[in-house]
Amino acid sequence: MRRTFWVAGCIAILWMVTFGIGGVMTRNDSGIVQLTSPHAAEALAPQPAPESAPAPAAEPLQQPQIAPEPVPKLVPEPVQEIIQEQVQEQVQTTMQELVPGTVQSSPEPQPAPSAQPQAAASPQPAPAESPNPAAAEPKPASNPAPSPEKRSEEPVSIPVLNYHSIGHDPDNSLLLAPEKLEKQLQHLKEEGYTPLTLEQFILIMEKREPAPPKPVLLTFDDGYTDNYTEAMPLLRKYEVPAVVFVSPGMVGTPGYMTWEQIKELDQSGWDIMPHGMTHPHLPKLSAAKQKEEIAESRRLIEQELGNKADVYCYPYGEFNQTTLDILKENGYRYAFTIEQGRASSAQSPYKLKRIYVSGKESISTWIRKLSASS
Numbered sequence: 435m436r437r438t439f440w441v442a443g444c445i446a447i448l449w450m451v452t453f454g455i456g457g458v459m460t461r462n463d464s465g466i467v468q469l470t471s472p473h474a475a476e477a478l479a480p481q482p483a484p485e486s487a488p489a490p491a492a493e494p495l496q497q498p499q500i501a502p503e504p505v506p507k508l509v510p511e512p513v514q515e516i517i518q519e520q521v522q523e524q525v526q527t528t529m530q531e532l533v534p535g536t537v538q539s540s541p542e543p544q545p546a547p548s549a550q551p552q553a554a555a556s557p558q559p560a561p562a563e564s565p566n567p568a569a570a571e572p573k574p575a576s577n578p579a580p581s582p583e584k585r586s587e588e589p590v591s592i593p594v595l596n597y598h599s600i601g602h603d604p605d606n607s608l609l610l611a612p613e614k615l616e617k618q619l620q621h622l623k624e625e626g627y628t629p630l631t632l633e634q635f636i637l638i639m640e641k642r643e644p645a646p647p648k649p650v651l652l653t654f655d656d657g658y659t660d661n662y663t664e665a666m667p668l669l670r671k672y673e674v675p676a677v678v679f680v681s682p683g684m685v686g687t688p689g690y691m692t693w694e695q696i697k698e699l700d701q702s703g704w705d706i707m708p709h710g711m712t713h714p715h716l717p718k719l720s721a722a723k724q725k726e727e728i729a730e731s732r733r734l735i736e737q738e739l740g741n742k743a744d745v746y747c748y749p750y751g752e753f754n755q756t757t758l759d760i761l762k763e764n765g766y767r768y769a770f771t772i773e774q775g776r777a778s779s780a781q782s783p784y785k786l787k788r789i790y791v792s793g794k795e796s797i798s799t800w801i802r803k804l805s806a807s808s
């Protein structure tokens with residue numbers, strides 16, 4: 435019995451060794467035969483677990499569930515929502531900008547926005563002129579009547595710059611360096627000033643034309659040669675007109691322009707006006723002599739250029755009552771002094787102020803004087 439059992443066991447072992455029941459014999463790299471477990475055989479088999487994992491690689495069980503699903507779902511969804519919100523906002527804003535009616539339609543139900551546009555619109559158009567007492571009674575009552583009348587009564591004031599010679603002499607304030615003049619011209623251009631011709635200046639002062647933005651008038655006294663050689667090219671470059679007051683008795687003498695040069699200035703847009711025949715101290719002269727200085731200078735300029743020269747400039751800024759009488763009798767319309775300040779329609783037409791431009795002052799000082807309100 436025991437023998438039989440032993441023999442049967444040997445046969446069974448032999449059978450198992452031969453057919454590999456319950457195990458698999460493999461040969462490793464070194465040629466040694468190894469018996470692997472049945473669990474390892476399942477792992478090697480391609481079919482065993484089609485249900486559990488969708489992916490073929492079944493290494494980690496937890497990663498495929500957590501990692502792949504949430505990443506693609508969580509990221510794109512909020513991004514899409516944000517983009518949609520942005521697009522909606524853009525569409526709404528552009529619609530409001532393009533179609534004014536949509537602004538009113540949307541905020542209508544809300545009280546705040548509907549009240550704001552009404553309040554904002556009413557003051558701008560015509561609170562002064564419209565006699566509607568509905569919105570604001572005190573404003574129309576106070577504004578409409580005085581403002582138009584006051585505007586017409588308000589004096590017009592314009593800065594009139596008073597230059598002399600353009601050149602280099604740091605000890606003489608009458609000489610302004612050409613570089614400084616160009617900086618000033620650049621400033622006028624960059625800051626939106628409107629340089630005027632003399633006729634434009636007069637029309638504005640007489641309120642026959644509205645004042646342009648930041649009007650300014652440039653004047654040069656005495657008729658120095660450098661007005662032709664230095665100032666004219668710069669003013670032409672910046673398209674700025676100017677007035678030059680010349681003394682015909684000095685024309686063509688050393689340091690002063692010739693008639694030919696003056697005519698070129700005239701043709702390039704400058705106004706040529708009288709400054710006395712010999713640049714005299716008028717108050718020291720007799721009435722007859724004053725009249726001769728004033729009348730003859732005008733006559734000669736008009737004769738040479740063929741233009742009216744009825745705006746005077748006092749040599750040294752000096753005048754007396756006799757001077758004023760002579761100007762009036764001889765049909766002068768205006769006269770410039772060297773009193774400092776803006777020219778104003780409130781001033782006597784024969785006592786217009788100017789702003790002296792010193793060659794020694796800085797550009798910032800010049801700007802301050804130019805932009806001063808009085």
Ligand SMILES: [Zn+2]
Pocket residue numbers: 655656709713748749750
């Ligand atoms: Zn002078």
